Amino acid sequence: MSEPAQPAGHEPRQATGGQPRDAALEGIDIRKSYGGVVALDDATFRAAPGEVHALVGENGAGKSTMIKALAGVIRPDEGQIRIRGEDVRLRSPEHALRRGVATVFQELTLLPRMTVAENLLIGREPRGHGRIIRRLEMPDVAAQLLAEHGVESVDAGELVENLALAQQQLVEIVGAVMREPSVLILDEPTSALARREVEWLFGLVRRLRDQGTCVVFTSHRWSEVTDLADRVTVFRNGTDVGTQEQISEEEAVRLMTGRQVSTAYVEPEEEPEREVVLEARELSASGLHGVSLSLHAGEVLGIGGLEGQGQRELFHALYGLAPADGEIEIRGERKRLHNPREAIAAGIAFIPQDRKAEGLLLPMSVRDNLTLPILRRVAASGVLRPAAERGAAREMIDRLHIDARRPGQPVGTLSGGNQQKVLLGRWLLADSHILLLYDVTRGVDVATKQDIYSLILDLAREGRAILFYSSDTEEIAHLCHRVLVLREGAIAQELQGEISSEEIIGASFREETHA
């Protein structure tokens, strides 16, 4: 519920940009942590009526958390949210909506098995006698609404699940705008849109701004930020580091990366061997457009770029989890990877960020989890030999410093980092020579991270080839021999030699492809 507004004369915190007197939406000194991880640390964000305000920052800088707090999805641990100068405690997105703050999230909130019309008009259906909803009229009403907002390409009578992602996004945006909010928040609204639809969105946003609406948006495309935003606020490490009207890309990148107190990274020393272990040519799938790469023995090849630029799709394609066009050669031999089993047989191991969903059997023991792919080796004619199994498990526990009291301990009782080690150990036992590491250190504590870093470099030294993606750009910059930066499902740039996270982020944002 709303509390009395701050007394007049209350001085807002100093900000670097021009401070408008009347703010449409403010999040002041917001703190939010998940478990031990601090997502927002005294972050402040202010947006004024009649302006388009961009929120930019690296992955994990806290933009999404700030948006969720402003939209009522999460409740901040500390700090104050104000809408038009009035203190509010938002309970839910609907609550925010009633206060005039409409948000279009990255994950859409459409009802898939209902029509576009039913979605747009939910709660505001045309009604006849006795408040009976006139279902047959709904597609026409909705089509008219869509047309009023300049959307011609969406059939209002169609089920949402039959629409392309971009069309769904248009419906979602129109649905939010229809509610005539005083603040419209768009979280990565363009990531699913093609150029023409982006232009439509820009037109819409400018029109709303001219009518006095405050539009807040995030984008991974720098050109959109400069095209559209009246002001830009940069986030880094969970807090705001500046709000400016005119900001150059270099300045923004400098603000985004800052001078971080660097963790002690182990840097790769030797040049990798030149033997190509995995060669992918023109891999294409949904979200992935013609990616070619070669991975050498002993190499840690980084896959950089902002979140959701095709990294996951690339890893899934290489592990046979999602069908992809293109060619894959492993040690010079053409392979078609239809499923993970074929990928495993070809010596590929995939270690995902979500250990629970994609690999570990939590209630089972460390030993069982480790020896799962090598059961044949620890069994004699189909019967497991406990001694052999224990031996193999022990070896890995010691080698990887897995913090387990005994091999029989259920994996679910280990910490996240140790679970990740078990997963790594499993594939070491299976002698996988190509390791696909997808954001393996997310949610892992610093000490275990260090263990994992040195382990990765050890593995490379042994001659294994490693493809490495992390949402922490700093990690990629330090651990990898080479980095391929993905943008919109294609390789935007290849970086070699001394790589800095600034370079990676610069390449992630830049629009034109560099040779």
Next chain:
Amino acid sequence: MLERAEPLRGLGRSAGWVAARRQQIAAQNAPLVVAGALLVAMLVIYIVLYSVSLGSFPGAFEAASITNHAMPLCLAALGQTLVILTRGIDLSIGGMMDVSNSLAALKLHGGFGVEALWTVLILLIGAGGGLLNGVLVAFGRLQPILVTLGTFSIFQGVALWILPSPGGHVAGGYTNFFLDPKAPSALVWVVILGLAWAVLRRSRLGVNIYAIGNDENAARANSVPVLRTKVLAYALAGLLAAGAGIALATTTTGGDATAGDVFTLSSIAAVVVGGVSLFGGRGSGVGALCGAFVLTLLVDVLFFANIDPLFQPFYQGLFLVVAVGASTLLGRHLVRRR
């Protein structure tokens, strides 16, 4: 798919636009179309088998018999539909039918006033039982299958306590009014149920139920009162189950505290045959009514096909698997044809 470059205001639509729209609606309601087709096919088979084995066409008496026998399942299936649309399931329907069946056999005689009062009371008891399910599922955040499995047994126990051994009777006048054995007047109730469904589909509550079944979080984001709607869906299902129990007592003109048990599964079967998605958010109560009639006709068809009664469950099961499989394929075909 149709390209939407046509005019927006009602007039001047090309024939192609109308045809495309019609096809779109048919495709979106493919399961309902298939369920209707299945009912027609079943009726044809029934009439053919009847006339072949008895040498005459079925008449008003047969129509009344089928309709009356279908009524309990129609009501139970409609209730089940409401819950399944929210992506839940109500296993307690059979138990609630036991309770209302027993009460009906004990109380539904002795004059208009008493009968009317007890009819209302039994329906309210049903709604109350459903309310309990709904509260446990919505506010208790318990699994629907678990909650309703529990209340199923509880209701069974209550029914046995009410009517320890089969007996009682329903007044003849009551039976003749609701489910006349000589004339298919009960078809009126079927039409009323169908219309009631159409109204529900066009009400706030109906929209909310479908929205929840689509995606609970998205529904919440669209200001749908998720908890309240769920509770209402379960309560209505309980009310309809109580009605089904009364109908059962009326057709059998007596009570049995275990007669309702089978309806838990047969209501789910009717819902599935009727093309309602067990994943929620898709399907129609009218389809469930079709499904209830298809399953009722099946019993007669098997009878006329001279199937040993002992083997009836075998063929019923076979039919269920084949019918659901075939209608799924047919539905997919209808959607793809566009």
